Amino acid sequence: MPDNRRHQASLIRTASPYAFIGCCIIALIFATPSVVFAQDGDTEFITDVSGMLKLLLKGAWLTLALSVITGIVALITGSLVGIGTSARSVVIRSLSNLFIWLIRGTPLLVQLFISYFAFATIVNRMFDAEVINAFGAALIALIINTTAYNAETIRGGINSVEKGQWDAAASLGMGRNKIMRRVILPQAFSISLPSLGNNLVVLIKDTSLVGAITLIELTYTARNIMNQTAKPFLPFLLAAVFYLIIISLVTLGTKAWEKHMQRSKQAVGGNI
Amino acid sequence: MRKVKEGTQAVKIAMIALLVIILPAGFLSCGGTGESEDESPVLKLAMSGAYRPLSMTDAEGNLVGFDADIATEVATRMGYEAELVQTEWAGIQAGLQTSKYDLICGSMAITDERLDAMHFSLPYYISGAQVYVKQGITDLDGLRIGVTESTTYEQYIESHPELFPNAEVLRYDSEAQIVSAMNTDKIDCFVSDRIVGGFYIQEGGAGDIEPFGDLLYMEHLGIAARKDSPELVHEVNATLEAMIDDGTYEEIYMKWVGLEPDLEQMRAIWEEHEVNIPPLESES
Numbered sequence: 001m002p003d004n005r006r007h008q009a010s011l012i013r014t015a016s017p018y019a020f021i022g023c024c025i026i027a028l029i030f031a032t033p034s035v036v037f038a039q040d041g042d043t044e045f046i047t048d049v050s051g052m053l054k055l056l057l058k059g060a061w062l063t064l065a066l067s068v069i070t071g072i073v074a075l076i077t078g079s080l081v082g083i084g085t086s087a088r089s090v091v092i093r094s095l096s097n098l099f100i101w102l103i104r105g106t107p108l109l110v111q112l113f114i115s116y117f118a119f120a121t122i123v124n125r126m127f128d129a130e131v132i133n134a135f136g137a138a139l140i141a142l143i144i145n146t147t148a149y150n151a152e153t154i155r156g157g158i159n160s161v162e163k164g165q166w167d168a169a170a171s172l173g174m175g176r177n178k179i180m181r182r183v184i185l186p187q188a189f190s191i192s193l194p195s196l197g198n199n200l201v202v203l204i205k206d207t208s209l210v211g212a213i214t215l216i217e218l219t220y221t222a223r224n225i226m227n228q229t230a231k232p233f234l235p236f237l238l239a240a241v242f243y244l245i246i247i248s249l250v251t252l253g254t255k256a257w258e259k260h261m262q263r264s265k266q267a268v269g270g271n272i
Numbered sequence: 273m274r275k276v277k278e279g280t281q282a283v284k285i286a287m288i289a290l291l292v293i294i295l296p297a298g299f300l301s302c303g304g305t306g307e308s309e310d311e312s313p314v315l316k317l318a319m320s321g322a323y324r325p326l327s328m329t330d331a332e333g334n335l336v337g338f339d340a341d342i343a344t345e346v347a348t349r350m351g352y353e354a355e356l357v358q359t360e361w362a363g364i365q366a367g368l369q370t371s372k373y374d375l376i377c378g379s380m381a382i383t384d385e386r387l388d389a390m391h392f393s394l395p396y397y398i399s400g401a402q403v404y405v406k407q408g409i410t411d412l413d414g415l416r417i418g419v420t421e422s423t424t425y426e427q428y429i430e431s432h433p434e435l436f437p438n439a440e441v442l443r444y445d446s447e448a449q450i451v452s453a454m455n456t457d458k459i460d461c462f463v464s465d466r467i468v469g470g471f472y473i474q475e476g477g478a479g480d481i482e483p484f485g486d487l488l489y490m491e492h493l494g495i496a497a498r499k500d501s502p503e504l505v506h507e508v509n510a511t512l513e514a515m516i517d518d519g520t521y522e523e524i525y526m527k528w529v530g531l532e533p534d535l536e537q538m539r540a541i542w543e544e545h546e547v548n549i550p551p552l553e554s555e556s
Contacts, residue, residue: 044331044332045331120370121370211360224322227322227328228331230455
Protein backbone atom coordinates (compact mmCIF):
# COMPACT_ATOMS: atom_id res chain seq x y z
CA MET A 1 0.00 0.00 0.00
CA PRO A 2 2.12 2.93 -1.19
CA ASP A 3 -0.30 5.42 0.37
CA ASN A 4 0.03 3.86 3.83
CA ARG A 5 3.78 3.73 3.78
CA ARG A 6 4.07 7.34 2.72
CA HIS A 7 1.68 8.25 5.51
CA GLN A 8 3.72 6.37 8.08
CA ALA A 9 7.01 7.72 6.81
CA SER A 10 5.77 11.31 6.98
CA LEU A 11 4.65 10.83 10.60
CA ILE A 12 8.09 9.57 11.53
CA ARG A 13 9.73 12.51 9.79
CA THR A 14 7.63 14.97 11.74
CA ALA A 15 8.26 13.02 14.92
CA SER A 16 12.04 13.03 14.87
CA PRO A 17 12.84 16.63 15.86
CA TYR A 18 10.54 16.30 18.88
CA ALA A 19 11.92 12.90 19.79
CA PHE A 20 15.42 14.27 19.47
CA ILE A 21 14.71 17.17 21.83
CA GLY A 22 13.02 14.81 24.27
CA CYS A 23 15.94 12.40 24.28
CA CYS A 24 18.41 15.23 24.80
CA ILE A 25 16.55 16.50 27.83
CA ILE A 26 16.14 13.05 29.35
CA ALA A 27 19.85 12.39 28.81
CA LEU A 28 20.65 15.72 30.47
CA ILE A 29 18.60 14.82 33.53
CA PHE A 30 20.28 11.47 34.05
CA ALA A 31 23.79 12.41 32.98
CA THR A 32 24.46 15.27 35.41
CA PRO A 33 25.17 14.36 39.04
CA SER A 34 22.23 14.64 41.38
CA VAL A 35 21.98 17.04 44.24
CA VAL A 36 22.43 15.11 47.45
CA PHE A 37 19.73 15.86 49.95
CA ALA A 38 21.17 15.79 53.45
CA GLN A 39 19.17 14.48 56.38
CA ASP A 40 18.70 16.05 59.79
CA GLY A 41 16.80 19.07 58.50
CA ASP A 42 19.79 20.57 56.73
CA THR A 43 18.59 22.81 53.95
CA GLU A 44 19.90 22.03 50.49
CA PHE A 45 19.91 24.65 47.81
CA ILE A 46 20.13 24.04 44.09
CA THR A 47 23.73 24.02 42.91
CA ASP A 48 23.62 22.66 39.37
CA VAL A 49 21.47 22.17 36.30
CA SER A 50 20.24 18.75 37.36
CA GLY A 51 18.85 20.26 40.55
CA MET A 52 17.01 22.84 38.48
CA LEU A 53 15.62 20.17 36.18
CA LYS A 54 14.38 18.10 39.12
CA LEU A 55 12.48 21.04 40.60
CA LEU A 56 11.15 22.08 37.19
CA LEU A 57 9.87 18.56 36.67
CA LYS A 58 7.80 18.95 39.84
CA GLY A 59 6.31 22.16 38.50
CA ALA A 60 5.74 20.55 35.10
CA TRP A 61 3.47 17.95 36.70
CA LEU A 62 1.12 20.65 37.89
CA THR A 63 1.15 22.32 34.48
CA LEU A 64 0.37 18.97 32.85
CA ALA A 65 -2.39 18.14 35.32
CA LEU A 66 -4.11 21.48 34.77
CA SER A 67 -3.69 21.27 30.98
CA VAL A 68 -4.93 17.68 30.62
CA ILE A 69 -8.01 18.03 32.82
CA THR A 70 -8.95 21.41 31.38
CA GLY A 71 -8.29 20.26 27.81
CA ILE A 72 -10.56 17.24 28.07
CA VAL A 73 -13.41 18.91 29.95
CA ALA A 74 -13.33 22.13 27.93
CA LEU A 75 -13.48 20.14 24.69
CA ILE A 76 -16.80 18.64 25.73
CA THR A 77 -18.32 21.73 27.32
CA GLY A 78 -17.00 23.89 24.48
CA SER A 79 -18.68 21.63 21.95
CA LEU A 80 -21.97 21.86 23.85
CA VAL A 81 -21.87 25.65 24.02
CA GLY A 82 -20.77 25.83 20.38
CA ILE A 83 -23.72 23.71 19.32
CA GLY A 84 -25.90 25.88 21.51
CA THR A 85 -25.06 28.91 19.40
CA SER A 86 -26.98 27.38 16.51
CA ALA A 87 -29.81 25.96 18.55
CA ARG A 88 -33.38 26.54 17.51
CA SER A 89 -34.36 28.06 20.87
CA VAL A 90 -33.60 31.77 21.11
CA VAL A 91 -32.89 31.43 24.83
CA ILE A 92 -30.16 28.83 24.35
CA ARG A 93 -28.65 30.74 21.43
CA SER A 94 -28.56 34.00 23.40
CA LEU A 95 -27.14 32.39 26.52
CA SER A 96 -24.41 30.65 24.54
CA ASN A 97 -23.43 33.82 22.72
CA LEU A 98 -23.56 35.85 25.94
CA PHE A 99 -21.26 33.34 27.64
CA ILE A 100 -18.79 33.38 24.76
CA TRP A 101 -18.82 37.19 24.62
CA LEU A 102 -18.29 37.62 28.38
CA ILE A 103 -15.53 35.09 28.79
CA ARG A 104 -13.62 35.95 25.62
CA GLY A 105 -13.91 39.61 26.52
CA THR A 106 -12.18 39.39 29.91
CA PRO A 107 -8.57 38.46 30.59
CA LEU A 108 -7.78 35.04 32.00
CA LEU A 109 -5.80 36.55 34.86
CA VAL A 110 -8.83 38.54 35.97
CA GLN A 111 -10.97 35.40 35.69
CA LEU A 112 -8.44 33.50 37.81
CA PHE A 113 -8.55 36.17 40.51
CA ILE A 114 -12.35 36.23 40.47
CA SER A 115 -12.47 32.46 40.71
CA TYR A 116 -9.91 32.31 43.51
CA PHE A 117 -10.65 35.37 45.63
CA ALA A 118 -14.38 35.76 45.03
CA PHE A 119 -16.05 32.55 43.93
CA ALA A 120 -13.96 30.08 45.91
CA THR A 121 -14.15 32.24 49.03
CA ILE A 122 -17.94 32.53 48.86
CA VAL A 123 -18.37 28.79 48.38
CA ASN A 124 -15.87 27.94 51.11
CA ARG A 125 -17.55 30.34 53.55
CA MET A 126 -20.97 28.88 52.70
CA PHE A 127 -19.84 25.39 53.68
CA ASP A 128 -17.33 26.55 56.30
CA ALA A 129 -14.74 24.18 54.84
CA GLU A 130 -12.25 24.31 52.02
CA VAL A 131 -14.45 22.97 49.25
CA ILE A 132 -12.56 24.73 46.48
CA ASN A 133 -8.83 25.05 46.96
CA ALA A 134 -6.42 26.95 44.72
CA PHE A 135 -6.17 24.04 42.28
CA GLY A 136 -9.95 23.81 42.01
CA ALA A 137 -10.29 27.55 41.53
CA ALA A 138 -7.67 27.48 38.77
CA LEU A 139 -9.43 24.56 37.06
CA ILE A 140 -12.76 26.37 37.15
CA ALA A 141 -11.33 29.53 35.60
CA LEU A 142 -9.27 27.66 32.98
CA ILE A 143 -12.16 25.38 31.99
CA ILE A 144 -14.59 28.27 31.62
CA ASN A 145 -12.05 30.25 29.62
CA THR A 146 -11.11 27.43 27.25
CA THR A 147 -14.77 26.46 26.86
CA ALA A 148 -15.56 29.88 25.46
CA TYR A 149 -12.72 29.73 22.94
CA ASN A 150 -13.57 26.17 21.92
CA ALA A 151 -17.23 27.14 21.56
CA GLU A 152 -16.35 29.98 19.23
CA THR A 153 -14.15 27.63 17.20
CA ILE A 154 -16.91 25.05 16.88
CA ARG A 155 -19.42 27.75 16.01
CA GLY A 156 -17.12 28.76 13.17
CA GLY A 157 -16.81 25.15 12.13
CA ILE A 158 -20.57 24.66 12.01
CA ASN A 159 -21.00 27.82 9.98
CA SER A 160 -18.43 26.76 7.44
CA VAL A 161 -20.16 23.53 6.51
CA GLU A 162 -21.64 24.27 3.08
CA LYS A 163 -25.34 25.04 2.93
CA GLY A 164 -25.73 22.26 0.40
CA GLN A 165 -25.24 19.68 3.15
CA TRP A 166 -28.22 21.03 5.11
CA ASP A 167 -30.44 21.03 2.01
CA ALA A 168 -29.35 17.57 0.90
CA ALA A 169 -29.94 16.09 4.34
CA ALA A 170 -33.32 17.79 4.65
CA SER A 171 -34.34 16.49 1.28
CA LEU A 172 -33.61 12.98 2.56
CA GLY A 173 -36.21 13.58 5.23
CA MET A 174 -33.87 14.03 8.21
CA GLY A 175 -35.08 16.10 11.12
CA ARG A 176 -32.97 19.01 12.38
CA ASN A 177 -31.44 17.12 15.28
CA LYS A 178 -30.48 14.20 13.06
CA ILE A 179 -28.92 16.49 10.50
CA MET A 180 -26.85 18.17 13.20
CA ARG A 181 -25.72 14.91 14.75
CA ARG A 182 -25.06 12.81 11.67
CA VAL A 183 -24.13 15.28 8.93
CA ILE A 184 -23.10 18.71 10.16
CA LEU A 185 -21.25 18.09 13.42
CA PRO A 186 -18.78 15.49 12.13
CA GLN A 187 -17.82 17.87 9.33
CA ALA A 188 -17.75 20.89 11.63
CA PHE A 189 -15.57 19.03 14.08
CA SER A 190 -13.13 17.97 11.40
CA ILE A 191 -12.91 21.54 10.12
CA SER A 192 -12.38 22.90 13.66
CA LEU A 193 -9.67 20.42 14.55
CA PRO A 194 -6.64 22.60 13.77
CA SER A 195 -8.15 25.52 15.69
CA LEU A 196 -9.04 23.30 18.63
CA GLY A 197 -5.48 22.06 18.69
CA ASN A 198 -4.38 25.68 18.68
CA ASN A 199 -6.63 26.45 21.65
CA LEU A 200 -5.06 23.55 23.50
CA VAL A 201 -1.58 24.91 22.88
CA VAL A 202 -2.66 28.36 24.10
CA LEU A 203 -4.19 26.73 27.18
CA ILE A 204 -0.93 25.00 28.08
CA LYS A 205 0.85 28.34 28.04
CA ASP A 206 -2.02 30.07 29.88
CA THR A 207 -1.44 27.75 32.83
CA SER A 208 1.64 29.85 33.56
CA LEU A 209 -0.71 32.47 35.00
CA VAL A 210 -1.89 30.30 37.88
CA GLY A 211 1.28 31.19 39.79
CA ALA A 212 -0.63 34.33 40.73
CA ILE A 213 -2.98 32.24 42.89
CA THR A 214 -0.34 30.31 44.85
CA LEU A 215 -0.02 27.31 42.52
CA ILE A 216 3.63 26.51 41.99
CA GLU A 217 3.63 25.42 38.36
CA LEU A 218 6.45 25.45 35.81
CA THR A 219 6.93 29.20 35.35
CA TYR A 220 6.64 30.03 39.05
CA THR A 221 9.10 27.22 39.84
CA ALA A 222 11.53 28.81 37.40
CA ARG A 223 11.10 32.08 39.31
CA ASN A 224 11.85 30.34 42.59
CA ILE A 225 14.96 28.79 41.08
CA MET A 226 16.08 32.22 39.85
CA ASN A 227 15.61 33.54 43.39
CA GLN A 228 17.57 30.66 44.85
CA THR A 229 20.49 30.58 42.47
CA ALA A 230 20.71 34.25 41.40
CA LYS A 231 20.80 33.08 37.76
CA PRO A 232 18.22 35.08 35.82
CA PHE A 233 18.50 33.32 32.45
CA LEU A 234 19.06 29.59 32.83
CA PRO A 235 15.92 28.61 34.83
CA PHE A 236 13.63 30.35 32.36
CA LEU A 237 15.46 28.85 29.40
CA LEU A 238 14.99 25.38 30.90
CA ALA A 239 11.33 26.11 31.65
CA ALA A 240 10.84 27.22 28.04
CA VAL A 241 12.34 23.92 26.86
CA PHE A 242 9.90 22.03 29.09
CA TYR A 243 6.97 23.93 27.61
CA LEU A 244 8.34 23.28 24.12
CA ILE A 245 8.53 19.55 24.73
CA ILE A 246 5.01 19.36 26.17
CA ILE A 247 3.53 21.43 23.37
CA SER A 248 5.47 19.55 20.70
CA LEU A 249 4.10 16.23 21.95
CA VAL A 250 0.58 17.66 22.01
CA THR A 251 0.99 19.12 18.51
CA LEU A 252 2.21 15.74 17.31
CA GLY A 253 -0.96 14.17 18.67
CA THR A 254 -3.33 16.69 17.10
CA LYS A 255 -1.50 16.57 13.76
CA ALA A 256 -1.80 12.79 13.76
CA TRP A 257 -5.50 13.09 14.48
CA GLU A 258 -5.88 15.58 11.64
CA LYS A 259 -4.09 13.23 9.27
CA HIS A 260 -6.45 10.46 10.32
CA MET A 261 -9.44 12.67 9.56
CA GLN A 262 -7.89 13.62 6.20
CA ARG A 263 -7.66 9.97 5.24
CA SER A 264 -11.40 9.45 5.65
CA LYS A 265 -11.92 12.65 3.67
CA GLN A 266 -9.99 11.25 0.71
CA ALA A 267 -11.83 7.94 0.94
CA VAL A 268 -15.33 9.39 1.04
CA GLY A 269 -14.74 12.37 -1.23
CA GLY A 270 -16.77 14.79 0.86
CA ASN A 271 -16.07 17.31 3.55
CA ILE A 272 -15.73 14.78 6.37
CA MET B 273 -19.09 0.48 8.44
CA ARG B 274 -20.24 -1.44 11.46
CA LYS B 275 -16.71 -1.70 12.83
CA VAL B 276 -16.20 2.04 12.49
CA LYS B 277 -19.45 2.68 14.34
CA GLU B 278 -18.54 0.33 17.16
CA GLY B 279 -15.08 1.84 17.27
CA THR B 280 -16.34 5.37 17.74
CA GLN B 281 -18.85 4.11 20.28
CA ALA B 282 -16.04 2.56 22.31
CA VAL B 283 -14.05 5.78 22.06
CA LYS B 284 -17.03 7.77 23.33
CA ILE B 285 -17.49 5.47 26.30
CA ALA B 286 -13.78 5.54 27.07
CA MET B 287 -13.76 9.33 27.01
CA ILE B 288 -16.76 9.62 29.29
CA ALA B 289 -15.26 7.09 31.69
CA LEU B 290 -11.96 8.96 31.66
CA LEU B 291 -13.81 12.17 32.39
CA VAL B 292 -15.75 10.70 35.30
CA ILE B 293 -12.49 9.51 36.81
CA ILE B 294 -10.31 12.49 36.08
CA LEU B 295 -12.66 15.31 36.97
CA PRO B 296 -13.30 14.47 40.64
CA ALA B 297 -9.70 13.34 41.02
CA GLY B 298 -8.59 16.69 39.68
CA PHE B 299 -10.73 18.65 42.08
CA LEU B 300 -9.84 16.57 45.11
CA SER B 301 -6.14 16.21 44.46
CA CYS B 302 -3.76 18.65 46.12
CA GLY B 303 -6.80 19.19 48.31
CA GLY B 304 -6.74 21.01 51.61
CA THR B 305 -8.58 19.09 54.26
CA GLY B 306 -8.76 20.23 57.82
CA GLU B 307 -7.00 17.22 59.26
CA SER B 308 -3.53 15.85 58.55
CA GLU B 309 -2.37 12.26 58.79
CA ASP B 310 -1.55 12.38 62.49
CA GLU B 311 -4.91 13.89 63.40
CA SER B 312 -3.67 17.35 64.43
CA PRO B 313 -5.45 20.31 62.86
CA VAL B 314 -3.63 22.27 60.20
CA LEU B 315 -2.58 25.87 60.60
CA LYS B 316 -1.74 27.63 57.37
CA LEU B 317 0.87 30.37 57.38
CA ALA B 318 1.75 32.43 54.35
CA MET B 319 5.04 33.97 53.28
CA SER B 320 6.50 35.20 50.03
CA GLY B 321 9.46 32.83 49.73
CA ALA B 322 11.34 35.58 47.88
CA TYR B 323 12.91 37.40 50.82
CA ARG B 324 16.30 35.80 51.46
CA PRO B 325 17.40 34.86 54.09
CA LEU B 326 14.16 35.33 55.97
CA SER B 327 11.86 33.52 53.56
CA MET B 328 13.08 31.46 50.60
CA THR B 329 12.68 28.17 48.77
CA ASP B 330 15.13 25.28 48.72
CA ALA B 331 16.07 22.64 46.16
CA GLU B 332 12.89 20.68 46.84
CA GLY B 333 10.65 23.70 46.52
CA ASN B 334 9.98 23.81 50.27
CA LEU B 335 9.79 27.10 52.12
CA VAL B 336 12.80 27.64 54.38
CA GLY B 337 14.35 30.51 56.26
CA PHE B 338 13.81 32.47 59.44
CA ASP B 339 10.11 33.10 58.78
CA ALA B 340 9.55 29.45 57.86
CA ASP B 341 11.27 28.14 60.99
CA ILE B 342 9.45 30.59 63.27
CA ALA B 343 6.15 29.73 61.61
CA THR B 344 6.70 25.99 61.97
CA GLU B 345 7.86 26.27 65.57
CA VAL B 346 4.99 28.52 66.62
CA ALA B 347 2.36 26.35 64.95
CA THR B 348 3.79 23.15 66.40
CA ARG B 349 3.90 24.59 69.91
CA MET B 350 0.30 25.71 69.53
CA GLY B 351 -0.67 22.13 68.77
CA TYR B 352 -1.15 22.45 65.03
CA GLU B 353 0.55 21.00 62.01
CA ALA B 354 2.14 23.87 60.12
CA GLU B 355 1.36 24.23 56.44
CA LEU B 356 3.46 26.93 54.78
CA VAL B 357 1.90 28.59 51.75
CA GLN B 358 3.98 30.53 49.25
CA THR B 359 2.10 33.64 48.11
CA GLU B 360 3.08 36.69 46.11
CA TRP B 361 3.68 39.59 48.46
CA ALA B 362 1.28 41.87 46.59
CA GLY B 363 -1.61 39.48 47.17
CA ILE B 364 -0.70 38.21 50.61
CA GLN B 365 -3.12 40.43 52.54
CA ALA B 366 -6.00 39.61 50.19
CA GLY B 367 -5.34 35.92 50.73
CA LEU B 368 -5.52 36.35 54.50
CA GLN B 369 -8.78 38.31 54.32
CA THR B 370 -10.37 35.65 52.10
CA SER B 371 -9.31 32.87 54.49
CA LYS B 372 -6.92 31.14 52.11
CA TYR B 373 -4.65 30.78 55.13
CA ASP B 374 -4.82 31.59 58.84
CA LEU B 375 -1.75 33.69 59.53
CA ILE B 376 0.85 35.70 57.66
CA CYS B 377 4.32 34.95 58.97
CA GLY B 378 6.28 36.63 56.20
CA SER B 379 8.12 39.61 57.68
CA MET B 380 5.13 41.89 57.63
CA ALA B 381 5.77 45.24 59.30
CA ILE B 382 3.27 46.47 61.87
CA THR B 383 1.83 49.76 60.68
CA ASP B 384 -1.26 51.69 61.78
CA GLU B 385 -2.77 51.26 58.33
CA ARG B 386 -2.38 47.49 58.48
CA LEU B 387 -3.64 47.38 62.07
CA ASP B 388 -6.93 48.79 60.79
CA ALA B 389 -7.36 45.78 58.55
CA MET B 390 -5.94 42.96 60.65
CA HIS B 391 -4.53 41.94 64.02
CA PHE B 392 -0.82 41.59 64.68
CA SER B 393 1.06 39.55 67.24
CA LEU B 394 3.84 41.13 69.24
CA PRO B 395 6.83 41.70 66.95
CA TYR B 396 8.84 38.53 66.35
CA TYR B 397 11.86 40.45 65.22
CA ILE B 398 13.07 44.02 64.79
CA SER B 399 14.77 45.39 61.74
CA GLY B 400 15.06 48.54 59.71
CA ALA B 401 14.87 49.96 56.21
CA GLN B 402 18.14 50.67 54.48
CA VAL B 403 19.16 52.09 51.13
CA TYR B 404 21.65 49.99 49.19
CA VAL B 405 23.58 51.30 46.21
CA LYS B 406 26.06 49.94 43.70
CA GLN B 407 29.54 50.39 45.01
CA GLY B 408 30.95 53.80 44.16
CA ILE B 409 27.69 55.74 44.08
CA THR B 410 27.86 58.69 46.45
CA ASP B 411 24.75 60.62 45.59
CA LEU B 412 21.09 59.59 45.36
CA ASP B 413 20.28 62.15 42.69
CA GLY B 414 18.71 60.82 39.49
CA LEU B 415 19.08 57.13 40.30
CA ARG B 416 16.88 54.24 39.24
CA ILE B 417 15.54 52.83 42.50
CA GLY B 418 14.12 49.34 42.83
CA VAL B 419 11.50 48.55 45.46
CA THR B 420 9.00 45.78 46.11
CA GLU B 421 5.41 46.82 45.67
CA SER B 422 3.00 46.89 48.62
CA THR B 423 5.84 47.35 51.10
CA THR B 424 6.54 50.01 53.68
CA TYR B 425 9.68 50.81 51.65
CA GLU B 426 7.59 51.76 48.66
CA GLN B 427 5.39 53.96 50.83
CA TYR B 428 8.44 55.64 52.34
CA ILE B 429 9.95 56.45 48.95
CA GLU B 430 6.65 57.89 47.77
CA SER B 431 6.19 60.03 50.86
CA HIS B 432 9.79 61.29 50.98
CA PRO B 433 10.59 62.35 47.41
CA GLU B 434 13.03 64.95 48.68
CA LEU B 435 15.38 62.18 49.83
CA PHE B 436 15.47 60.67 46.35
CA PRO B 437 15.61 63.64 43.98
CA ASN B 438 14.95 62.97 40.29
CA ALA B 439 14.62 59.30 41.02
CA GLU B 440 13.00 56.78 38.72
CA VAL B 441 11.21 54.30 40.94
CA LEU B 442 10.84 50.76 39.53
CA ARG B 443 8.45 48.42 41.30
CA TYR B 444 9.11 44.70 41.48
CA ASP B 445 7.32 41.66 42.91
CA SER B 446 9.99 40.76 45.42
CA GLU B 447 13.49 41.41 46.75
CA ALA B 448 14.68 38.46 44.69
CA GLN B 449 13.59 40.24 41.52
CA ILE B 450 15.27 43.42 42.71
CA VAL B 451 18.54 41.54 43.08
CA SER B 452 18.17 40.19 39.53
CA ALA B 453 17.52 43.75 38.38
CA MET B 454 20.69 44.94 40.13
CA ASN B 455 22.67 42.17 38.46
CA THR B 456 21.30 43.04 35.04
CA ASP B 457 21.86 46.78 35.42
CA LYS B 458 18.23 47.72 35.44
CA ILE B 459 18.50 49.66 38.71
CA ASP B 460 21.28 51.45 40.55
CA CYS B 461 19.99 51.16 44.08
CA PHE B 462 17.19 49.68 46.15
CA VAL B 463 15.50 50.14 49.48
CA SER B 464 14.90 47.06 51.58
CA ASP B 465 15.32 45.41 54.94
CA ARG B 466 18.79 45.66 56.48
CA ILE B 467 18.91 41.92 57.19
CA VAL B 468 18.10 41.15 53.56
CA GLY B 469 20.62 43.65 52.24
CA GLY B 470 23.24 42.49 54.71
CA PHE B 471 22.70 38.91 53.55
CA TYR B 472 23.31 39.84 49.92
CA ILE B 473 26.41 41.84 50.79
CA GLN B 474 27.77 38.87 52.71
CA GLU B 475 26.78 36.15 50.26
CA GLY B 476 27.48 38.03 47.07
CA GLY B 477 24.73 37.32 44.56
CA ALA B 478 23.83 40.98 44.10
CA GLY B 479 27.16 42.21 42.82
CA ASP B 480 29.06 44.85 44.72
CA ILE B 481 26.56 46.73 46.80
CA GLU B 482 26.98 48.77 49.93
CA PRO B 483 24.62 50.45 52.35
CA PHE B 484 24.08 54.16 51.83
CA GLY B 485 23.62 56.37 54.82
CA ASP B 486 21.87 55.46 58.03
CA LEU B 487 18.81 53.32 58.60
CA LEU B 488 15.79 55.12 57.20
CA TYR B 489 13.49 53.89 59.96
CA MET B 490 13.01 50.98 62.34
CA GLU B 491 10.50 48.26 61.66
CA HIS B 492 8.70 45.86 63.93
CA LEU B 493 7.67 42.69 62.16
CA GLY B 494 4.69 40.75 63.47
CA ILE B 495 2.57 37.76 62.63
CA ALA B 496 -0.74 38.87 61.15
CA ALA B 497 -4.17 37.34 61.69
CA ARG B 498 -7.67 38.24 60.52
CA LYS B 499 -9.89 40.40 62.66
CA ASP B 500 -12.09 37.36 63.34
CA SER B 501 -9.34 35.35 65.05
CA PRO B 502 -8.00 37.34 68.03
CA GLU B 503 -7.51 34.10 69.97
CA LEU B 504 -4.78 33.10 67.49
CA VAL B 505 -2.95 36.33 68.32
CA HIS B 506 -3.00 35.53 72.03
CA GLU B 507 -1.76 31.99 71.42
CA VAL B 508 1.03 33.24 69.15
CA ASN B 509 2.13 35.84 71.70
CA ALA B 510 2.27 33.25 74.46
CA THR B 511 4.25 30.90 72.19
CA LEU B 512 6.74 33.60 71.21
CA GLU B 513 7.35 34.39 74.88
CA ALA B 514 7.98 30.74 75.62
CA MET B 515 10.36 30.47 72.66
CA ILE B 516 12.38 33.44 73.86
CA ASP B 517 12.49 32.11 77.42
CA ASP B 518 13.83 28.69 76.50
CA GLY B 519 16.38 29.91 73.94
CA THR B 520 14.73 28.46 70.81
CA TYR B 521 14.15 31.92 69.40
CA GLU B 522 17.81 32.84 69.74
CA GLU B 523 18.80 29.58 68.03
CA ILE B 524 16.57 30.19 65.04
CA TYR B 525 17.62 33.83 64.79
CA MET B 526 21.34 32.99 64.85
CA LYS B 527 20.88 30.21 62.30
CA TRP B 528 19.41 32.45 59.63
CA VAL B 529 20.50 35.99 60.49
CA GLY B 530 23.94 35.10 61.78
CA LEU B 531 23.84 37.56 64.66
CA GLU B 532 22.62 37.47 68.22
CA PRO B 533 19.20 39.00 68.64
CA ASP B 534 18.87 42.00 70.92
CA LEU B 535 16.32 40.50 73.30
CA GLU B 536 16.39 43.50 75.65
CA GLN B 537 15.38 45.79 72.82
CA MET B 538 12.67 43.38 71.76
CA ARG B 539 11.14 43.19 75.22
CA ALA B 540 11.15 46.99 75.47
CA ILE B 541 9.40 47.26 72.10
CA TRP B 542 6.88 44.60 73.15
CA GLU B 543 5.67 46.94 75.87
CA GLU B 544 4.89 49.56 73.22
CA HIS B 545 2.79 47.03 71.34
CA GLU B 546 0.74 45.83 74.30
CA VAL B 547 -1.91 48.35 73.29
CA ASN B 548 -2.39 46.64 69.93
CA ILE B 549 -3.26 43.24 71.37
CA PRO B 550 -6.92 42.62 70.54
CA PRO B 551 -9.42 41.68 73.23
CA LEU B 552 -10.44 38.04 73.26
CA GLU B 553 -14.07 38.60 72.25
CA SER B 554 -13.94 38.19 68.48
CA GLU B 555 -14.98 41.10 66.33
CA SER B 556 -16.73 40.34 63.04
